[in-house]
Every structure is written in structure tokens, then in C-alpha cells.
Amino acid sequence: MSLRVAVVGCGRWGSHHLAALVRLQDQLNIEHIVACDNDQNVAQSLRLSGFCVHENVESLVDEHQIDAVIVATPNNTHYTLGKMFLEQGVHALVEKPLSVDHNLASSLVSISVEKGKILKTGFLLRFHPCVQDLHSRIRSGELGAIERIRYRRLSTREGDPNSNCLDSLAIHGLDIATLLLSEQSPMAISSVRGNERHSQLSLEFPYQVEVEIEVGWGREHNVAEFSLRGSNGVALVRLNQHDSYTILRDGNEVPVLVDGGQAPLDGQLLDFLSFDSKTTSSASTGSILRTIDCIEQARLKLASQGVKTARELKR
Secondary structure (H helix, E strand, O other): OOEEEEEEOOOHHHHHHHHHHHHOOOOOOEEEEEEEOOOHHHHHHHHHOOOEEEOOHHHHHHHHOOOEEEEOOOHHHHHHHHHHHHHOOOEEEEOOOOOOOHHHHHHHHHHHHHHOOOEEEOOHHHHOHHHHHHHHHHHOOOOOOEEEEEEEEEOOOOOOOOOOHHHHHHHHHHHHHHHHOOOOOOOEEEEEEEOOOEEEEEEEEHHHEEEEEEEEOOOOOOEEEEEEEEOOEEEEEEOOOOOEEEEEEOOEEEEEEOOOOOOHHHHHHHHHHOOOOOOOOOOOHHHHHHHHHHHHHHHHHOOOOOOEEEEEOOO
16 A cells, blocks of 8 residues: 655754655555655755645645644644644644653654554654664563663753653653663652753662653753663663673673664664554553553652652552
């Protein structure tokens, strides 16, 4: 079956989705790619690059007979656009978060079930080759009992002025922790400090596993990494490297080489657009909603100064 796919919101990240769809066009039998953006400058640039461009989001699906859509717009538009596309009967990949409001995100899941359409979100680090290899090693017991995870994502970019860095950046760290800890959810927010541009979040997972997340916009240097401490060693993953990471054991650094030929975004889109596949590496809807709930509670408790402690999460 050939596919007709649209990307809505073709700025910095949406343009990456478009490039990935072009790379995967033959593999996924995509017959038509549509770029949709209401910014005239962006639309003109896309036309000059050879893309089919549609500027009216409401008429996009009917006019181009779209099968699936990727929503890569600002956070505060995700719910409205996701709802519209699902109700129009198309599969949807909505960039994270599905919504900054847990109840609205939950309603999107309900609509997708009612309409019988796939709904996924942009947790592409689950498709990172190093994350996948480490996940396999953890499940085999190679690193022993997991004790602590520390995730850092600091960006020199200014980010979306209308979004909180917890919603845009910390949510990835929380999802990685959830994946590597066998899809367990955090039990409590130990502390959250900072502001909407730079935040530090500490979480308590089952079996006394501590997860620390630091994220921020407009920082001096770009940092994208996480470390995981187990009773048998420590893994260090630098997320801009797709073909290797390091395990520290008994004072020795052991490089781990992996097949980094497939970019995480390509893997995510292959997973999303393989509708008939019975296997998936994507987060379950339940996991997505629990992650959004945790980030929402952390954001609501975030103070510009000081620390809010021992916030127990709803189970």
C-alpha cells in the first residue's frame, strides 16, 4: 500500500521530518509528501526546495487524501491539531508532549481508540542505537541492579518562548529512564528547582532508584548525555554519537560499538508508518500519559527560587 504523508509545522524540527521522509520514501512506499506551514517565508522556501506545499491546515487531509500526519508545531498547538487530524481519520505522530495537560493528552488517546487510528509521540531517543543496545544489556543483567540515572540536555538555542524546558526537554530524560527501568513509573518527585528556562528535577523510582534530570535553553554549551549506574558498572551515553558509548567497570573504560547506521528519527518514522507491524519500540499510550502527568506536576510545582520536596505522584 502506498502512503500519502504530511508534515505540519516545517520549522527547525519539522524540516528534519521532511528530510527523513524523503530518505525513507522508497522503503516505505510513500507516494506523496506534503509540507504544511502557515509561515509564508517557510512555505516559499519549501516550494523552492521542490516540496508540495499546503498552507491551510484544515483542508490538508481532504485535498491531498492524507493517510498519516506528523505534527511538529509549538507545544500549545499539539492537542488541537492532534484532535482535528484524528477526527478526520488519519494516523498521527504528534511531537512531544501530546499536550502539556494530562487530561487533554488522555482525551487524544481516547479519540485515537474510538477512531481506530494510530497515535504516537516524538520519543525518538527510544530509537537511538546506543540506547537500544544499552537497554538490551540491562535486561540481560550485565550492569546488575540499576541504582541511578543522570540525564542532561542543555542547549545553546533559545527554544520556544511559549514552552517550559520541562515539557520540551526533560520529558525525554524521563522517558529514557522509564524505558531503561522496565517501563516503571516514578513514585515521587524528590525535588524540582529552577525556572522555565533551566530546571533540575529529581525523581524516585521503585527499588530506590534515583533519577536526576537537568535541562535548559540558552546555555553556554550544548550537552546531550546520560549516565546509568548499576551494581556492575556505569554506562555513559553521549546522544550525539550513534555508533558507540562507554561502560566503566573496575576502573576500566570499555568502548561499546553499535550499528549506528540508522538515525533515531528514521527509526521512529519507520515504526510509525509501518501500520501492519505487530512489533513496536514506541512508548505505550499508558507510559506516555504517566510521563506527561509527572512532567505536569513538576512544572506546576516549579518555583523560580527554592525547592519543592517530596511530592508524591498519583498512582
